[in-house]
Amino acid sequence: MTEFPAGFFDRADESPDAEFYEVDRFVTHIDGEAIEAVGALYRELQIDGDVLDLCASWVSHFDPTPEHLVLVGMNDRELAANPSASETMVLDLNADPVLPFPDESFDAVTCCVSIDYLIRPIELFGEVARVLRPGAPFVVTFSNRCFPTKAIRGWLGADDRGRCTIVAVYFAAVRTFGEPTVQLRNPGAVGDPLFAVWARKLPGGVAIRPATAADQAIISEMQYAALFVPPGAPPFPRSIIDEPQLHRYHADFATRPGDVGRIAERADGTPVGAAWVRLVDGFGFVDDQTPELGVAVIADDRGRGIGTALLESLLAVVPRCSLSVDERNPAMRLYERLGFARVRVDGEFSAVMLRAGGNGAAA
Ligand SMILES: C[S@@+](CC[C@H](N)C(=O)[O-])C[C@H]1O[C@@H](n2cnc3c(N)ncnc32)[C@H](O)[C@@H]1O
Numbered sequence: 001m002t003e004f005p006a007g008f009f010d011r012a013d014e015s016p017d018a019e020f021y022e023v024d025r026f027v028t029h030i031d032g033e034a035i036e037a038v039g040a041l042y043r044e045l046q047i048d049g050d051v052l053d054l055c056a057s058w059v060s061h062f063d064p065t066p067e068h069l070v071l072v073g074m075n076d077r078e079l080a081a082n083p084s085a086s087e088t089m090v091l092d093l094n095a096d097p098v099l100p101f102p103d104e105s106f107d108a109v110t111c112c113v114s115i116d117y118l119i120r121p122i123e124l125f126g127e128v129a130r131v132l133r134p135g136a137p138f139v140v141t142f143s144n145r146c147f148p149t150k151a152i153r154g155w156l157g158a159d160d161r162g163r164c165t166i167v168a169v170y171f172a173a174v175r176t177f178g179e180p181t182v183q184l185r186n187p188g189a190v191g192d193p194l195f196a197v198w199a200r201k202l203p204g205g206v207a208i209r210p211a212t213a214a215d216q217a218i219i220s221e222m223q224y225a226a227l228f229v230p231p232g233a234p235p236f237p238r239s240i241i242d243e244p245q246l247h248r249y250h251a252d253f254a255t256r257p258g259d260v261g262r263i264a265e266r267a268d269g270t271p272v273g274a275a276w277v278r279l280v281d282g283f284g285f286v287d288d289q290t291p292e293l294g295v296a297v298i299a300d301d302r303g304r305g306i307g308t309a310l311l312e313s314l315l316a317v318v319p320r321c322s323l324s325v326d327e328r329n330p331a332m333r334l335y336e337r338l339g340f341a342r343v344r345v346d347g348e349f350s351a352v353m354l355r356a357g358g359n360g361a362a363a
Pocket of ligand 1: 017021028029054055056057058059060072073074075091092093094095111112113114117
């Protein structure tokens with residue numbers, strides 16, 4: 001169980017939240033540039049469908065508005081004025097962090113500039129994981145100002161980096177979330193900085209862990225699974241992964257500097273996917289500082305968000321890498337969504353994509 005220092009969740013004003021939030025506040029809590037950064041992140045993550053905005057008020061910063069947006073907050077007049085809302089609900093998440101929604105009923109949950117007011121975050125994050133659909137994200141954004149009497153002491157005593165760590169620890173305490181991504185979304189802003197920490201609910205029963213040299217056989221197996229077979233074409237012979245142009249990607253993995261990998265496995269230890277990078281002068285070579293990426297999920301488990309979770313976990317620690325992909329491979333859309341851009345096409349179909357390092361702004 002995650003331990004926090006004594007008094008971490010205490011607040012200067014311990015009176016009921018309902019009294020404090022009874023006052024209408026039709027204000028914005030961060031400046032325009034930071035608000036734009038929130039909307040840009042939601043767009044980048046393609047948040048749409050059934051979305052739950054926690055600690056909501058009269059603006060939710062979505063552009064475009066999700067198809068079905070449910071707001072949970074404390075002030076019913078503020079919620080009623082929110083033009084994006086499909087439904088609103090007044091709930092005190094500190095009095096009771098149980099979310100009155102069925103399991104797996106949302107495509108995303110958001111919480112903007114409010115996480116610092118929550119005194120039972122681990123219970124709430126567990127609830128968020130329950131109501132999210134597999135592969136769906138919980139996106140927490142925050143800046144560096146707040147209502148200080150209502151913020152927890154642990155938050156007030158931390159700096160920006162420490163606050164990112166606090167939110168990452170909340171995610172880590174709930175095993176059903178993948179590794180969180182932590183970013184400063186508006187580097188160089190003269191006004192309010194906008195930090196984001198988000199993670200996806202892992203597909204049922206799957207956990208992600210770092211790859212070690214003991215995982216050699218898994219990485220080799222995933223190298224084979226990573227080969228794209230165009231529709232109607234026969235599968236490659238298994239021996240192809242021992243040919244030099246593929247062997248260099250997986251042989252003796254996790255023994256060379258720059259080898260970093262993630263394994264997705266079921267609770268019984270059965271591997272279902274892997275993502276890994278290695279410095280290699282291969283099909284996706286860009287320069288000798290940029291490792292090449294390999295990623296695969298076994299056929300039965302594709303389309304469940306495992307590939308996205310693996311890549312987000314790996315890219316959180318290796319933001320810059322390249323890859324080679326057949327342009328007919330639908331995985332290209334996932335790569336684009338995660339920040340890869342095509343830099344050249346070799347031959348008829350072989351695109352080389354580079355991820356230059358996210359927004360270059362990991363906190
Ligand atoms: C700084 S405002 C942010 C509002 C909105 N998310 C935004 O981005 O402008 C903090 C919000 O947290 C909500 N809040 C504070 N304590 C809460 C609690 N115990 N339960 C639910 N919501 C809470 C308040 O209703 C308020 O709207």
